Amino acid sequence: DTAVSQTPKYLVTQMGNDKSIKCEQNLGHDTMYWYKQDSKKFLKIMFSYNNKELIINETVPNRFSPKSPDKAHLNLHINSLELGDSAVYFCASSHFTGSGANVLTFGAGSRLTVL
Amino acid sequence: AQKVTQAQTEISVVEKEDVTLDCVYETRDTTYYLFWYKQPPSGELVFLIRRNSFDEQNEISGRYSWNFQKSTSSFNFTITASQVVDSAVYFCALSPRDDKIIFGKGTRLHILP
Numbered sequence: 001d002t003a004v005s006q007t008p009k010y011l012v013t014q015m016g017n018d019k020s021i022k023c024e025q026n027l028g029h030d031t032m033y034w035y036k037q038d039s040k041k042f043l044k045i046m047f048s049y050n051n052k053e054l055i056i057n058e059t060v061p062n063r064f065s066p067k068s069p070d071k072a073h074l075n076l077h078i079n080s081l082e083l084g085d086s087a088v089y090f091c092a093s094s095h096f097t098g099s100g101a102n103v104l105t106f107g108a109g110s111r112l113t114v115l
Numbered sequence: 116a117q118k119v120t121q122a123q124t125e126i127s128v129v130e131k132e133d134v135t136l137d138c139v140y141e142t143r144d145t146t147y148y149l150f151w152y153k154q155p156p157s158g159e160l161v162f163l164i165r166r167n168s169f170d171e172q173n174e175i176s177g178r179y180s181w182n183f184q185k186s187t188s189s190f191n192f193t194i195t196a197s198q199v200v201d202s203a204v205y206f207c208a209l210s211p212r213d214d215k216i217i218f219g220k221g222t223r224l225h226i227l228p
Contacts, residue, residue: 041204041221042218043160043218044218045215056213058215090160092160096214097214100144100146100212102214103165104152104160109159
């Protein structure tokens with residue numbers, strides 16, 4: 001069983017479209033994250049949810065909207081896609097420690113290509 | 116400011132050589148955690164080690180070892196007797212108390228047969 005699963009793995013779409021990426025974890029973790037990895041492999045946190053509550057919201061365009069229906073799921077919806085949104089998006093989960101000790105378990109990534 | 120610097124963008128070594136990946140961090144927090152993650156060519160990110168700021172003991176796990184020195188704000192990673200399967204991008208990361216984990220830009224390691 002995959003611990004953190006993301007769908008779809010690949011997504012190719014046109015500029016201006018709206019798309020969603022889904023993430024589910026079966027580890028019993030209470031905290032989930034979205035990270036963006038650009039073409040230079042730079043990993044940057046976008047959002048973090050703890051028990052369905054948004055706790056980290058980095059400087060991300062408001063075209064990106066995360067939604068956490070329960071603590072096992074964290075979806076990412078992107079409106080009006082732009083070329084610069086092309087990247088690999090990683091979902092991750094962890095137990096919340098409040099001390100910085102969180103060990104992340106990552107999904108396999110979703111590669112988004114905007115044409 | 117919180118920052119992680121991995122100055123080595125890319126390293127190539129021949130199999131069986133030892134290789135050290137450097138990581139230097141900046142933080143004003145007195146309590147923080149440091150991590151290494153591996154991203155093999157398949158793309159997934161895999162946790163390797165976590166260290167807290169109060170534990171400066173070096174750690175060894177098989178061919179992998181980590182050297183944490185607070186005096187130089189460094190957390191270096193050494194692979195002994197490298198193997199082709201060690202080829203990957205390796206990320207050092209810093210997690211201050213607010214849990215905003217900051218990743219370095221990664222070091223791409225090529226192990227040549």
